[in-house]
Amino acid sequence: MKHLLAVDVGNTQTVAGFYQDDTLLRYWRLSSSRDKTEDELFALLAELLREIDKTPKMINEIILASVVPPLTAIWTEMCQKYLNAKPLIIDSDSDLGIEIAIDNPKEAGADRLINAVAAYQAYHQAIIIVDFGTATTLDCVSPNGAYLGGAIAPGVEISKDALFARAARLATVPLAKPKSAIGKNTAQSLQAGILFGFAGQVDGLIRRMTLELPAPVRVIATGGLAPLIAPYSLFIDEVDPLLTLKGLVIVNERYAKNRQS
Secondary structure: OOEEEEEEEOOOEEEEEEEEOOEEEEEEEEEOOOOOOHHHHHHHHHHHHHOOOOOHHHOOEEEEEEOOHHHHHHHHHHHHHHOOOOOEEEOOOOOOOOOEOOOOHHHOOHHHHHHHHHHHHHHOOEEEEEEEOOEEEEEEEOOOOOEEEEEEEEOHHHHHHHHHHHOOOOOOOOOOOOOOOOOOOHHHHHHHHHHHHHHHHHHHHHHHHHHHOOOOEEEEEEOOOHHHHHHHOOOOOEEOOOHHHHHHHHHHHHHHHHHHO
């Protein structure tokens, strides 16, 4: 029986999924703490797996996408020390099954490439992927599955924190559904500005990108804040919080088939 640990390490959050054969048994969103040692990381993994009556010793396949080199090293050390395995680490040189049609493929984050793999396999058409993470990224995939590049904007949390840090009279507010675009108090005004504002920013970029892509274009949102922002977008067709994990599974299967052939 295959037990796969798929890990997507972002600047703010790490998403880890545990698969039994083709079934995702559980996934977790963790803080991407650079302070954890490989020993602490293993202890956390063991604790999480106990929730589903599994143990780290059951893991026989590991795939890792990371945009944080120090954490790539810590995850790799943990896997080698405690799981007796080296993870399959994904980057632009990996066999992803897609063309990377940008000036310098090494500049493309592994998560952005993996998202393109997952989205194209699902729909086989031109796609725009909006990832609401530390940065808000929009990535374009051609109708034949080539990764075309995209746009990067400051993320929701970064912008919110910067606003509260620089504006002395503004107190932090929770990101909640605005009652209207016209706030009746400071909290409502901030919620409207942040949520409607970011949705509008994303829609503006999608509108411009759509003009440069052949129709039809499908728009998929992912990332931790996607369920909060996407409902206010005019163009996002669906939200898939697990898009990156799905892409990791697809690439892992590709490598497994290559090993068998």
